[in-house]
Amino acid sequence: METVQLERQHERRHVIKNELRWHEEEAHRRQRLDELLYKAPAFDDIVEDQLAFLDPAHSHLLLEIGSGTGKETLILSRRGHTVYTIDLSYVQIAAAKAQVLNNHASANVVWVQANAEELPFADGVFDAVYGKAILHHLDLDLAADEVKRVLRDAGRASFAEPLAGHPLIWLGRRVTPHLRTRDEHPLKWNELTAFATQFDALPVKYFYILAPLAYFLRLVPGLARTFNLFWHVLRHVDQKLLDFLPFLRQLAWYGVVSLRKPLR
Numbered sequence: 150m151e152t153v154q155l156e157r158q159h160e161r162r163h164v165i166k167n168e169l170r171w172h173e174e175e176a177h178r179r180q181r182l183d184e185l186l187y188k189a190p191a192f193d194d195i196v197e198d199q200l201a202f203l204d205p206a207h208s209h210l211l212l213e214i215g216s217g218t219g220k221e222t223l224i225l226s227r228r229g230h231t232v233y234t235i236d237l238s239y240v241q242i243a244a245a246k247a248q249v250l251n252n253h254a255s256a257n258v259v260w261v262q263a264n265a266e267e268l269p270f271a272d273g274v275f276d277a278v279y280g281k282a283i284l285h286h287l288d289l290d291l292a293a294d295e296v297k298r299v300l301r302d303a304g305r306a307s308f309a310e311p312l313a314g315h316p317l318i319w320l321g322r323r324v325t326p327h328l329r330t331r332d333e334h335p336l337k338w339n340e341l342t343a344f345a346t347q348f349d350a351l352p353v354k355y356f357y358i359l360a361p362l363a364y365f366l367r368l369v370p371g372l373a374r375t376f377n378l379f380w381h382v383l384r385h386v387d388q389k390l391l392d393f394l395p396f397l398r399q400l401a402w403y404g405v406v407s408l409r410k411p412l413r
């Protein structure tokens with residue numbers, strides 16, 4: 150391993166320690182916010198896009214990075230991937246494991262507590278890597294090096310990440326700093342693009358400009374179906390806006406990158 154990479158990993162150890170402590174001791178505070186933001190059908194189109202790129206036919210052995218409470222671990226296993234899933238925090242892994250095994254006792258998942266910047270796997274072992282809302286916790290260069298290292302040649306990776314430019318989400322973050330770790334940061338759109346250029350990448354896809362307005366309906370009890378309808382309509386409007394006015398991508402809330410490990 151290169152000395153620069155080893156030094157950077159070493160420099161990052163105090164950040165990783167803080168991330169671990171926060172996710173073991175404070176992440177439970179986010180539960181209600183996570184339900185508000187991520188409960189289906191919100192984010193279904195992002196996850197579907199990621200899953201379509203990681204078709205189990207060519208991505209059998211899959212590494213999920215930063216599984217959190219396992220929102221997608223079960224889906225990945227049900228689709229026929231053999232899933233190795235890592236998270237820094239054993240509290241998060243335990244929650245994910247309980248959730249997955251309650252729903253699918255024979256799920257094909259291996260649970261590993263590990264740091265995504267120093268993966269405990271040999272070179273080239275995985276067909277695919279999946280991550281959602283994880284890169285913004287990591288050093289992007291270390292993460293790219295590790296993802297490339299553990300992927301086989303032409304192996305695929307997909308990441309969906311929060312971006313920094315959405316005004317409403319920006320405001321939400323400003324008023325709730327205690328619901329986030331000190332070192333995480335939503336990515337600037339050019340940071341996500343720079344990460345993607347370290348691979349053979351498809352163009353970055355952007356999601357959600359107006360759709361987050363629907364969350365106001367989710368705050369009102371009894372309006373679940375109205376929320377679903379508004380979310381559905383607004384996310385379609387968003388896709389049209391982003392197709393016809395590409396400069397609006399700087400305001401999008403999420404970016405999705407679809408990557409292939411370059412052939413040597």
Ligand SMILES: C[S@@+](CC[C@H](N)C(=O)[O-])C[C@H]1O[C@@H](n2cnc3c(N)ncnc32)[C@H](O)[C@@H]1O
Nearest residue numbers: 172215216217236237238241264265281282286
């Ligand atoms: C925002 S949550 C996302 C969880 C899940 N992917 C989702 O979409 O709900 C980020 C997760 O990454 C984990 N994490 C943070 N830093 C990490 C690191 N260096 N290595 C592995 N996991 C990490 C945290 O413990 C947390 O469970």
